[in-house]
Amino acid sequence: MKTIYLASGNAHKLKELQSALDLAGLSVIVSGPDAIGGMPEVEETGSTFEANSLLKANGLREIGPAGAWFLADDSGIEIDALNGKPGVISARYAGEECDDEANNDKVLREMIEVPxxxxxxxxxxxxxxVGHDVEETFSGACEGMLLSKRTGTGGFGYDPLFQPLESQFTFAEIxxxxxxxxxxxxxxxxxLISWLKQQDV
Known part of the structure; x- marks a missing residue:
């Protein structure tokens, strides 16, 4: 049975990934970085989500067992009127010590005159x-519109401002x-699951 070490200490993400792989009928055990000494410090210096996710996955691989696979993710919001910003700096758009509120405030200010x-x-x-002879990336996107004010109290990050095209509600409301x-x-x-199925794991 293959083991995938997830470069995240988030218990929800670990459970979510294990459940998804189980539902797909894949014989894969998901484990967190704590099982191999903890997540090493990785500087996210990449200019793309692909680059940063690879940096994190390879950072964990350096301390992990040779035969395993290592998985990391990077994500954010891209606003067309801001030429794709915040992008890779979504979590720290308003500064290194900022929070979700500050990030949302900055985006709202910059978009205030955009119809x-x-x-x-x-x-x-x-x-x-990543792993021995493996280096793959899998990208997913959810298209939507940025609202002019926060709507909803759920979610995190930019969820109160983001209305997906498939819904009349924001990510903070659904x-x-x-x-x-x-x-x-x-x-x-x-x-990712489609690729794993092709590998007969």
Whole structure:
């Protein structure tokens, strides 16, 4: 049975990934970085989601067992009127010590004069899988519009400002189950699962 070490200490992400692989009928055990000494410090110096996810996956691989695979993700929001920003700096758009509120405030200020029909954006996620003779990335996106004010109290990050094209509600208003079906991360995960099935794991 193959083991995938996920470069995240987030218990929800570990459970989500294991459940998705189980449902797909894959014989894979998902383990966190704690099982191999903890996640090493990795500087996310890449200019793309692909580059940063590979940096994190390879960072974990350096301390992990030789025969295993290592998975990492990087994600963020791309706003067309801002030439794709915040992009890879979505989590720290308003500064290194900022929080979700500050990031949302900055985006709202920068978009204040942009009309609704020009507020297209997307959440993008890239999963990177590395191991012996393996280096693959899987990208997923969820297209939508950036609202002019926060709507909803759920979710995190830019969720209160993001309305996916498939819904009349923001990511901060829809259920976790509905979000899991259309999210950027879910779509990247579908591609990863398809690739894993081709490897007969």
């Amino acid at each position: 609704h029909n020009q507020r297209s954006c997307r959440f993008r996620c890239v999963l990177a899988l 259920s976790l189950d509905e979000k899991a079906k259309i999210s950027h991360r879910a779509r990247a995960l579908i591609k």
